[in-house]
Amino acid sequence: MQADDLILFSQVIELGSFSKAAEANNLTNSVVSKRIARLEAELGVQLLYRTTRKLTVTEAGNLLAVGAKNVEQAKADALAKVSGLGDAISGHIKMSVPTISGDLLLADAVAEFCNLHPGLSVDMSLDNKFVDLISGGYDLIIRTGYLDDSSLIARHIIDSQWVVCASPDYLKRHGQPKQPNELKQHNCLKYAYQASGGNEWEFKSASGHYFVKVNGSFSTNNATALRKAVLGGHGIVYVPRCLIYEDICKGDLIDVFPKLVGKKLGVYAVYPYTKHPPKKIKMLIEHIKQRYLAISEYFIEPTS
The missing domain is CATH 1.10.10.10 (Winged helix-like DNA-binding domain superfamily/Winged helix DNA-binding domain)
Incomplete structure (x- = not known):
């Protein structure tokens, strides 16, 4: 029947x-x-x-x-x-964001968005891995890197520049490298969440980009732990600019190669392919993008 x-x-x-x-x-x-x-x-x-x-x-x-x-x-x-569901700013959103941006601005930005729309709730997890959006039941993920899955929509938010830095104390004790290849003689603290394990650091020259393979005594997949280690004078790190921007501004860390680092990744808002994404998703993405742009100097050096 x-x-x-x-x-x-x-x-x-x-x-x-x-x-x-x-x-x-x-x-x-x-x-x-x-x-x-x-x-x-x-x-x-x-x-x-x-x-x-x-x-x-x-x-x-x-x-x-x-x-x-x-x-x-x-x-x-x-x-x-x-x-009316597509246009309603209500209901629930499940999202995943990277740890550094989550701590820096996304926790505050998303909580603010919820307060602006009382009928909305958001479950935000912090994870550097590119989670499976569909099988994980996520409505939205924020990720830094590259997108291979054509069944997903990625909206570019901002670029994220990486930097090489160390504490003044470390550089006083061990000397400041003049060229990237000299990093092989230094204790390089590695950000291990990367596919290469953080061993290969990318640089640029007039003839193109190249990689320097480094070694060191300490490796971690936790950005906060890595920041504490470099602030403690224990070595040199290769990390996203946003992680240590304030430390560089205060002089607690030194940007070792300000014009030579070659790694710059896009930050993207990613969601399932659909002809009509819900209005709440589109508005949340726009809210997040404006918060990134408001502190763009954390992510990429101003051109002027």
């Missing part, structure tokens, strides 16, 4: 004729007649007595009409709820 047949039966009774029900649903009279006959055959009872002048509902038809009306109302209610 199909729900649409029950709804059609309810409309036939309400409108009083097959022809009016056919017109309301853009069907022919014969199609309506066949669908009601199919419903009667499935139930094994006669629902209507049909003559050329009059339509009479049987006892079984009256009993079924109550349930059929409920089905029709349930469908109408469901459509009414869903039709």
Whole structure:
């Protein structure tokens, strides 16, 4: 038994004729007649007595009409709820963001967005790995890097420049390298979440980009731990500019190669492919982008 047949039966009774029900649903009279006959055959009872002048509902038809009306109302209610869902700034959003940006600005930005829209709640996890958006049930992820999955939509937010830095104390004790290749003689603290394990640091020259393979006594996948280690004077690091921007501004860390570091990655808002992304997702992305741009100097050196 199909729900649409029950709804059609309810409309036939309400409108009083097959022809009016056919017109309301853009069907022919014969199609309506066949669908009601199919419903009667499935139930094994006669629902209507049909003559050329009059339509009479049987006892079984009256009993079924109550349930059929409920089905029709349930469908109408469901459509009414869903039709405005795409534009509503309410409901729930599950998202994943990188740890550095999460600590720096996203926790505050997303919490602020929730306060601006009281009907909305957000579950935000901090993870540097590119989580599986679909199987993980995520509505939105913020990631730094490259996007390979063509079934996802990625909106560029800002670029993130990396830097090589060390504390003044470390450089006083061990000397400041003049060229990237001299890093091989230094204790290089590694950001281990990268695919290379943080061993290969990218630089640029007039002839193109190249990599220097480094070594060191300490490796971690936690950005906060790495920052503490370099501030403690224990070595040189290769990290996103935003992680240590304030430390460089205060003089607690020194940018060793301000013009030579070659690593610059895009920060993207990523969500499932859809022709009509929910308004709440689009507005949250825009809110996040403006917060990134408001402190763009943390991520990339101003051109002027």
